Amino acid sequence: MGRAEERRARQRGGRRAAPKRRRSSGAGGKSGIRRLFTWKKILGTFFGLCLLGMGAFIVLYMVIDIPEGNADAELQSNVYKYSDGTIMARDGERNREIVDLARIPKDVQRTFVAAENKTFYKDAGVDLKGTARGVLNTLSGKGAQGGSTITQQYVKNYYLSQEQTVSRKLKELVISLKLDREKSKDYILAGYINTSYYGRGAYGIQAAAQAYYRVDAEDLSVEQGAYLAALLQAPNQYDWAIASDTGKKLVQQRWNYVLDNMVEQKWLDGAARRGMTFPEPEAPKPAPGMEGQTGYLVEAANYALKERLVAQGAAEDMEQAKALVDLGGYTITLNIDRKKQAALEKSVKAELTSKLDPEKREVDADVQAGAVSVDPKTGGVLAMYGGVDYVKHFTNNATRDDYQPASTFKPLILAAAVDQDAETQDGVPITANTLYDGTSRRPVMDGDQKVGFAPPNEDDVDYGDITVQEAMNKSVNSVFAQMGIDVGMPQVVKVAGDLGMETEGMEAVPAQTLGSMGASPLEMAGVYATLDNHGKKVTPAVVKSVEHKDRTVEFPEAIGEQVISREAADTVTSVLTGVVDDGTAKRSVRDNPLRDGQQVAGKTGTSDNNKSAWFTGFTPGLVTSVGLFGEDPKTHKQVPMYKAGGVDHRVNGGGFPAEIWAAYTFGVMDEVTEFDLETKQGAAVKPSTSPTVTQSPTRSPTPEETTEESPSDEPTTQEPTSQEPTTEEPTQSPSQSPSGTPSTEPPTGGTSTEPEDPLFPDGDRQER
Incomplete structure (x- = not known):
């Protein structure tokens, strides 16, 4: 070994240079990544994205107004x-007769809240968790999955469309927030139950009451209201006249779920609930021509x-x-x-x-x-x-x-x-x-x-x-x-x-x-x-x-x-x-x-x-x-x-x-x-x-x-x-x-x- 080499060896602690350089190269790379993705940078980026998202949402909130009602959702029949x-x-063209909420018994109104959105009277009109889940499901191709409030469902029925896109869901979120601030809960609930589809060609609670029970909405019982509320989850599958054995079992389960939620919310007496029996609807009747x-x-x-x-x-x-x-x-x-x-x-x-x-x-x-x-x-x-x-x-x-x-x-x-x-x-x-x-x-x-x-x-x-x-x-x-x-x-x-x-x-x-x-x-x-x-x-x-x-x-x-x-x-x-x-x-x-x-x-x-x-x-x-x-x-x-x-x-x-x-x-x-x-x-x-x-x-x-x-x-x-x-x-x-x-x-x-x-x-x- 020459002097020069010996000197360099001493300087390097007696280790061979080549292996040292390879290891030094690797160690230097890791240090660079750490320097690039530090916790501070990660948190900064996260908060930056949040701020960007919030800014974008504020812009959307300012840009998106509550639109005119969907013409199709306003179609009614004359009776x-x-x-x-x-x-x-x-x-x-549409079997729908819009009725004032005051004409619908209070207990029947609550069956819909118990079925779809127990926090309806307290929330701000949106379910952020459910909406986020819905957006992710849409992006991942899983379809119409995820939850939403009664307000959001009404917005979808009356102001927007049924398409499953990210832009539609974002509009739904913004309009729901605005609507909840501008309109009363009764207004929103009335709109929801009057625009929803109940099966049998019936749109709105009045047409549904006639289609399933041959009565006006104002004469519905709590049991009947609970069935109509349960229908909204799957109108055709839960229609008693055409439901399979599985469908009948599922709708009875949901009917019980609705009434149990009413008891939980103290909207229904427990003793009265235990005495209720499932109200089988009437057989379908062709609409009078x-x-x-x-x-x-x-x-x-x-x-x-x-x-x-x-x-x-x-x-x-x-x-x-x-x-x-x-x-x-x-x-x-x-x-x-x-x-x-x-x-x-x-x-x-x-x-x-x-x-x-x-x-x-x-x-x-x-x-x-x-x-x-x-x-x-x-x-x-x-x-x-x-x-x-x-x-x-x-x-x-x-x-x-x-x-x-x-x-x-x-x-x-x-x-x-x-x-x-x-x-x-x-x-x-x-x-x-x-x-x-x-x-x-x-x-x-x-x-x-x-x-x-x-x-x-x-x-x-x-x-x-x-x-x-x-x-x-x-x-x-x-x-x-x-x-x-x-x-x-x-x-x-x-x-x-x-x-x-x-x-x-x-x-x-x-x-x-x-x-x-x-x-x-x-x-x-x-x-x-x-x-x-x-x-x-x-x-x-x-x-x-x-x-x-x-x-x-x-x-x-x-x-x-x-x-x-x-x-x-x-x-x-x-x-x-x-x-x-x-x-x-x-x-x-x-x-x-x-x-x-x-x-x-x-x-x-x-x-x-x-x-x-x-x-x-x-x-x-x-x-x-x-x-x-x-x-x-x-x-x-x-x-x-x-x-x-x-x-x-x-x-x-x-x-x-x-x-x-x-x-x-x-x-x-x-x-x-x-x-x-x-x-x-x-x-x-x-x-x-x-x-x-x-x-x-x-x-x-x-x-x-x-x-x-x-x-x-x-x-x-x-x-x-x-x-x-x-x-x-x-x-x-x-x-x-x-x-x-x-x-x-x-x-x-x-x-x-x-x-x-x-x-x-x-x-x-x-x-x-």
């Missing part, structure tokens, strides 16, 4: 109920609601009102009586639709029926028949007003005459006893002038001298055409409007006396209900009440003021009993075995060219208007109904319509009643004076006419004087136009074809 509160239908009559009823209710929204200023027009209704959230209770509705549907089927056979008779496919039944004391629409099926025939025949009401308008002329103390042009007061000239095609006179109107009677029958009572019984056109001029057509139109007809645009011309305007069964039911109500206005009301969490909708009273005198209304009612007892409705109504002595008033109507046929009748407590309409199912044009249903000739008001009316009315009667009338006229009360006469505006009564016996409770039948009844069907229609020109077609221009065939001049024809 329609019968008058007894049972559900008729739900209409809307729009099939059958339901669609017509819903449509009518919606129209009434939209009208009120416009009237109250909540909407500027019907289009805007429709948008409000379509948003949902309305609970609409109708005046419809379930039993009467079913009875009306049954009567139409038994007396009409079961007898129609389009394969045998093409015309049978053209027959449409519509009917409305009204309580004259309240104005409520108790039953409505809109057509064969809403999903097959969308036009509501009960509310359509494009067909002539024909002779059912004649009582309104008499009402105007009596109410205004009108006189014939000879100065004779118009009463039930007044004699008119019932000659077919007799020119209608205004003083010495012809008005250019000379309507034929049905089948051109001449009745000669006939009382107003008998003219109503037999529906003599020539009499009421003249009476309209005697009263004054402007006055007739005014009284018609007062009674409830839509008279805007109605011309005050003689042809209107035969019902040539348009009208609906709903409209005519209201008019006759006003007569039945002794002259106090009745406006038929489809809707009983409307509830909505954000607005109040009030409906006006259906019973209004006195529009004609009681004597006038009662006189018309009295006269109309004759139509039933000795007139065009005799066979179908008077002789019906179900009548059982019930007093009835009513009027038949058969329009021009047999395009419509009517019977509107009433008892002291029920008014029903039935209309039949000829409509081509392809073009929807009005067409005749001759020989439909197998009848020999025309479809008359005393046939199918009166038969439907009788089957329905006598089938729903609770008791036999009598009219309380204040009148000295008509068939119901024996007149106190002899009949007075007017056969033409210029002829005075003869002594024989003034001493004619007064009509009694059973009016005597007066044979036509200018035509003997024949024993065979006329070879052509004897109808003529008002100018007197013969026609081989049924009369046009609004001429009523009542009364009945000349084969049965007393009205007792063999109708079917």
